[in-house]
Amino acid sequence: MQEDDIHLDHQLMQRISASDNLAYDMLFRKYYVYLCGVVFRMIQDKQQSEDVVQEVFLEIWRKRETIEVKNAVKSYLHRASINRTLNQLKAKKVNFAEEESLKTVVSSNSTPLQKMQGEELESVINKAYLTLPDRCRIVFTMVKHEGLSYKLTAEKLEISIKTVENQVSKALKIMRAAINKYKSESE
Amino acid sequence: MIEDKIIEILIKGAHSELTNEEAVILARFQAESEDNYSFVEENSLILGSLSINVVAEPALFDVEQALTAVNQKKDQGEVIRNLNTKVLTDRKKSNFNWLSLAAALVLLVGICTLIYTFSNQGVDNIVFSTTDQSKLFILDDGSKVTLNKLSTLELTPNFGLNLREVFLQGEAFFEVNNQDNQPFIVHANDVQIEVLGTAFNIDCSPKLSTMNIYVKEGKVKVSSNKSNTKVILTAEQAAIYNKEDYTLYKQKMGSKNSISWLTDSLSFNNVSLDQAIQEIESHFDIDIELSNEAISDCKYTSLFNHPNPEEVLETLSAVFDVQIVKQGTSSYQLMGGTCK
Numbered sequence: 448m449q450e451d452d453i454h455l456d457h458q459l460m461q462r463i464s465a466s467d468n469l470a471y472d473m474l475f476r477k478y479y480v481y482l483c484g485v486v487f488r489m490i491q492d493k494q495q496s497e498d499v500v501q502e503v504f505l506e507i508w509r510k511r512e513t514i515e516v517k518n519a520v521k522s523y524l525h526r527a528s529i530n531r532t533l534n535q536l537k538a539k540k541v542n543f544a545e546e547e548s549l550k551t552v553v554s555s556n557s558t559p560l561q562k563m564q565g566e567e568l569e570s571v572i573n574k575a576y577l578t579l580p581d582r583c584r585i586v587f588t589m590v591k592h593e594g595l596s597y598k599l600t601a602e603k604l605e606i607s608i609k610t611v612e613n614q615v616s617k618a619l620k621i622m623r624a625a626i627n628k629y630k631s632e633s634e
Numbered sequence: 635m636i637e638d639k640i641i642e643i644l645i646k647g648a649h650s651e652l653t654n655e656e657a658v659i660l661a662r663f664q665a666e667s668e669d670n671y672s673f674v675e676e677n678s679l680i681l682g683s684l685s686i687n688v689v690a691e692p693a694l695f696d697v698e699q700a701l702t703a704v705n706q707k708k709d710q711g712e713v714i715r716n717l718n719t720k721v722l723t724d725r726k727k728s729n730f731n732w733l734s735l736a737a738a739l740v741l742l743v744g745i746c747t748l749i750y751t752f753s754n755q756g757v758d759n760i761v762f763s764t765t766d767q768s769k770l771f772i773l774d775d776g777s778k779v780t781l782n783k784l785s786t787l788e789l790t791p792n793f794g795l796n797l798r799e800v801f802l803q804g805e806a807f808f809e810v811n812n813q814d815n816q817p818f819i820v821h822a823n824d825v826q827i828e829v830l831g832t833a834f835n836i837d838c839s840p841k842l843s844t845m846n847i848y849v850k851e852g853k854v855k856v857s858s859n860k861s862n863t864k865v866i867l868t869a870e871q872a873a874i875y876n877k878e879d880y881t882l883y884k885q886k887m888g889s890k891n892s893i894s895w896l897t898d899s900l901s902f903n904n905v906s907l908d909q910a911i912q913e914i915e916s917h918f919d920i921d922i923e924l925s926n927e928a929i930s931d932c933k934y935t936s937l938f939n940h941p942n943p944e945e946v947l948e949t950l951s952a953v954f955d956v957q958i959v960k961q962g963t964s965s966y967q968l969m970g971g972t973c974k
Contacts, residue, residue: 462763462786467761468705469763472701472705475697475701475704476701479695479697479701480695480697484695493695496695497695497700501703501707504704505707505708508708568679569683572680573683590645591681591684592684596642596646597642612641615638615641615642616641619641619677619681622680623676623680626680
């Protein structure tokens with residue numbers, strides 16, 4: 448049950464605060480892969496993803512005596528991982544703003560999507576997702592997967608809302624193009 | 635532009651509720667033209683098809699290797715941090731000279747040894763804990779402790795020297811060896827339970843607002859730090875401590891079912907149906923609603939060994955003529971019935 452799980456996690460955190468190494472290992476094993484996935488989805492780099500998540504856990508150990516997690520531990524870890532990823536990107540001076548201005552996408556040219564097989568469609572779209580340019584993918588992930596508003600995304604990445612809109616449109620455009628290409632190839 | 639707004643609304647709609655305003659904007663946009671309608675359909679389709687689940691290939695990440703690396707850094711990090719602070723202050727005082735370096739090196743060795751010793755000391759504080767199963771542990775003095783799920787028992791370093799002191803979080807059943815002049819003391823929250831030799835159960839799970847102590851055999855003294863009260867319990871007696879208002883009192887009648895988690899049996903001896911239901915709920919972690927208030931006081935006697943919920947409810951049904959309605963995976967309603 449979800450509630451029990453949240454409760455279990457809080458108990459683990461309590462024991463970690465008391466320097467219980469075993470509890471620490473348990474928490475690590477429980478969420479490591481999940482968190483790596485969250486970061487990887489954004490930056491598509493295995494080594495960096497692992498570095499980020501490991502740093503998150505190390506930080507928890509360092510401040511174990513004072514740390515206080517109010518809501519679910521999983522959410523806390525999720526947010527911490529995203530924040531650290533963004534900080535790293537900022538440190539590397541990754542610029543999320545567009546180089547050229549984009550025309551806002553209007554789909555008047557594309558035909559309505561026919562009903563493709565659900566799994567097939569998913570597969571095509573997810574592959575297309577992987578081909579998104581880095582910055583585009585990062586912005587899109589924040590909005591779509593992390594569920595942040597355009598406004599909040601803009602604040603966190605220190606860009607304008609307009610840029611967020613452009614990057615999201617660009618992502619959708621790329622994915623739509625991938626679908627159309629797939630359809631035309633399979634006809 | 636309006637299309638951007640529409641996309642923003644679609645993305646939001648995929649994971650949370652749209653406001654009225656947003657829903658209206660979307661509906662109006664769709665209704666305006668065929669193109670608009672297609673626009674919404676297409677983008678919904680794309681957004682809907684993106685995997686919510688993270689990580690296509692979990693095998694990509696090696697957990698054990700990562701954990702080993704992190705554990706190494708955990709200890710190193712503390713050494714280096716301490717060292718950095720010390721070396722920095724040294725440098726501020728004097729221009730770099732060899733004496734300082736020597737001092738820093740000695741300090742590094744010193745810290746390493748210190749950390750090493752501290753880690754060992756940590757191991758000396760014996761901690762027993764459980765996660766998803768209950769487990770029996772035997773202490774140095776021969777006493778037996780069965781910890782229920784999600785519980786922790788910590789022994790003080792000098793357990794067995796003068797006192798036998800332990801700290802409990804969660805629920806445990808103790809069978810304490812009688813040892814003259816060596817009282818066995820359990821600390822749970824701000825309550826101490828002192829025993830000479832006996833068998834008793836303490837339930838102080840964090841999610842409960844009360845702590846329950848049940849004695850199977852022997853005699854215990856329960857006292858609270860926060861309120862100057864104490865209670866003495868003998869066999870088959872129980873006490874309840876309220877964590878919120880710090881009241882401690884003896885229950886009129888202790889119930890053997892306090893340790894049903896341990897014995898895996900439920901026994902009812904002329905208890906009210908209301909009470910029986912409470913204990914059945916607690917044992918199986920289910921919800922039972924008694925619709926007919928009139929039968930809540932009916933007396934009930936029965937014994938179950940290794941029961942499952944259905945079996946117990948069916949028996950109730952037969953005895954009291956109630957109808958059992960299953961509401962969900964762990965929720966039941968009992969309707970109608972008479973005392974007989």
